[in-house]
Amino acid sequence: MTEARPDFRQGPGITRVAALLGDPSRAAMAEALMSGMALTANELAQEAGIAASTASGHLAQLLHEGLLSVTPRGRHRYYRIAGPEVASALEGLMGLVEAKGPSRCRPGPHDPALRHARSCYDHLAGALAVQMHDSLAARGLLRPGPEGLVLSETGASALAPLLPGVRLLAGRQCLDWSERRMHLAGPLGRALLLALLDQGWARRGQGREIALTRREEAGFAALFPLPQGSGAVW
Amino acid sequence: MTEARPDFRQGPGITRVAALLGDPSRAAMAEALMSGMALTANELAQEAGIAASTASGHLAQLLHEGLLSVTPRGRHRYYRIAGPEVASALEGLMGLVEAKGPSRCRPGPHDPALRHARSCYDHLAGALAVQMHDSLAARGLLRPGPEGLVLSETGASALAPLLPGVRLLAGRQCLDWSERRMHLAGPLGRALLLALLDQGWARRGQGREIALTRREEAGFAALFPLPQGSGAVW
DNA sequence: CCGGTGCTTCGGTGAGGGCCGAAGCATTCC
DNA sequence: GGAATGCTTCGGCCCTCACCGAAGCACCGG
Incomplete structure (x- = not known):
């Protein structure tokens, strides 16, 4: 018998992060940023094949969860992977x-x-x-x-x-x-x-x-x- | 009209795996299995706080994607983490x-x-x-x-x-x-x-x-x- | 100043997917 | 054998969340 459940219906800590990375668009952005280069919001939107507005929402989430960091430079906002842990x-x-x-062999x-x-x-x-x-x-x-x-x-x-x-x-x-x-x-x-x-x-x-x-x-x-x-x- | 997109809306390879781990129930199961112990489907369902039928579906997905492995033992099915990479x-x-x-300090x-x-x-x-x-x-x-x-x-x-x-x-x-x-x-x-x-x-x-x-x-x-x-x- | 860009917020829409209970197989115990 | 247990499949409900376009701010240039 597992006693009263201490777990608040939200799942363990990894859930949030994994869910963020589990979206095709966000994953595409993250993978693009793994080059180490800082990319602008528009570039990332294009990379993921979505509208700029959608990308903006995704980036805000990734930012809020600490996966990315941003540095405003002029009228651009450069996003990059937040740190080595990420x-x-x-x-x-x-x-x-x-x-x-080889279940899914990506040629690229x-x-x-x-x-x-x-x-x-x-x-x-x-x-x-x-x-x-x-x-x-x-x-x-x-x-x-x-x-x-x-x-x-x-x-x-x-x-x-x-x-x-x-x-x-x-x-x-x-x-x-x-x-x-x-x-x-x-x-x-x-x-x-x-x-x-x-x-x-x-x-x-x-x-x-x-x-x-x-x-x-x-x-x-x-x-x-x-x-x-x-x-x-x- | 987004159907003309050459990119098959599926995202990079990490998407599938991350999405699996991004569900609270599946994440709870995976984390429980990180103890190294093999657990039955019912135990995992209880751990995640969901019905056995729901857990069965989740486990099938994790199994199919290679995150877990299973060994039938009698009328039990013991699940465990598939390997070191996982x-x-x-x-x-x-x-x-x-x-x-400390954004979310889990005491447990x-x-x-x-x-x-x-x-x-x-x-x-x-x-x-x-x-x-x-x-x-x-x-x-x-x-x-x-x-x-x-x-x-x-x-x-x-x-x-x-x-x-x-x-x-x-x-x-x-x-x-x-x-x-x-x-x-x-x-x-x-x-x-x-x-x-x-x-x-x-x-x-x-x-x-x-x-x-x-x-x-x-x-x-x-x-x-x-x-x-x-x-x-x- | 006034276009022109980059980026964000805001509603409304739609679909994918998690959830359960009931019923169907399989296995073991009595 | 029959009953109990473990697990899976099936059908239907419902809610979350990604998506877009249009409008609203910031920042740069002339």
């Missing part, structure tokens, strides 16, 4: 639809460029991100700490050309939904992606794509070499 | 509502026992889980590999009393939503929790709670000592 939750849901297999987001390198909210994802993680891990430059993964001192010096004043930023492992392997997220992951972009090791392409020229690709490989056993050796 | 997605959503702060799930030690789908969570992770990390027994975190060889031998035949199981770091710190999830996390329970280092309490007697608490502390700097030192 990105994590969205990643989790995305990983879920990937894991459910699966193009090779995105599998190779893309931004995942604020950090690098795709094959190159996995290589970055594996290279650091295999060389012992990464170790777990209370707040997540941190660079060892030799690791910090190895990345000096990329991040001159790298501090002991905490990162975390994030399951890459195209590679099914771990890559680096968290503050450390963000710092690495920003450094790659700021210092010309890579550039933003269409949407979430991260583009590298052949020369940049070589530079990346030199910075993040893979010893020998690349795969699931250990 | 648990991760739910954790992400839970972390989100925690991060949004916040009792001290749950903050101290609870099961998070299949692994240990709470203060003790953080201690376990930090102890292993601080002693250098954990290191990142391609598939996640693995125990070093000295780590495997240190845990021999707990896991005699421990293999190189991959774990991953998971943000604890009550402690705001990392704990161990993944296959390694699951194996550790199972070993703790099977070998009498701890027992299941009410719901997700993990209970330890004073003696068991001491044994745990001996197995997972914290060197000295416990907190956010590095």
Whole structure:
């Protein structure tokens, strides 16, 4: 016998958030914002294929629930994902639809460029991100700490050309939904992606794509070499 | 006239899953199953406060979408969370509502026992889980590999009393939503929790709670000592 | 100033979907 | 065997909520 129900007919806390993400239009907006770029209300409306007025209502809800943040700039209002927790939750849901297999094979987001390198909210994802993680891990430059993964001192010096004043930023492992392997997220992951972009090791392409020229690709490989056993050796 | 839209009004992939979790009744069921225990359809109906027929429909949807799995046992049907990816997605959503702060302070799930030690789908969570992770990390027994975190060889031998035949199981770091710190999830996390329970280092309490007697608490502390700097030192 | 844009609020409309009770199968217990 | 229990399907009710267009504010330009 479960005694008197303490639960006020409203469901657990995740209900509100999940319901917001469970609407096609709002989900489309959220996914568009996962590129890490800030988008205006009109752009998001177009992305979702709805009227501006409808989009406005959706955005107000997402804002009120803390999933998005907004920065007014002139007569535009730029929306973006509110924070890493939101990105994590969205990643989790995305990983879920990937894991459910080829039941619904969307051709769009699966193009090779995105599998190779893309931004995942604020950090690098795709094959190159996995290589970055594996290279650091295999060389012992990464170790777990209370707040997540941190660079060892030799690791910090190895990345000096990329991040001159790298501090002991905490990162975390994030399951890459195209590679099914771990890559680096968290503050450390963000710092690495920003450094790659700021210092010309890579550039933003269409949407979430991260583009590298052949020369940049070589530079990346030199910075993040893979010893020998690349795969699931250990 | 909106019928000429090339986009099939269905939204991105996360929509379906999020919409499922966005219903109060389904969310309540999912959260109840996060204890890791398999529950019958009737128990879940009662948990959600709905009729058995309604619950049956919900469970069919969750099953069809791959969020739950079912094992018929006699005249009962035991439902459980389908896999780690589902648990991760739910954790992400839970972390989100925690991060949004005291806007809705639910007293129930916040009792001290749950903050101290609870099961998070299949692994240990709470203060003790953080201690376990930090102890292993601080002693250098954990290191990142391609598939996640693995125990070093000295780590495997240190845990021999707990896991005699421990293999190189991959774990991953998971943000604890009550402690705001990392704990161990993944296959390694699951194996550790199972070993703790099977070998009498701890027992299941009410719901997700993990209970330890004073003696068991001491044994745990001996197995997972914290060197000295416990907190956010590095 | 006065158009021109970006964004929001406001009613009214419509459909998708959650809810229940009753009836239909399946399984186990006596 | 028959009765009780667990679960599912079916039909019908009702309410929430996404949607749009038009009108109302803000902000920028000439």
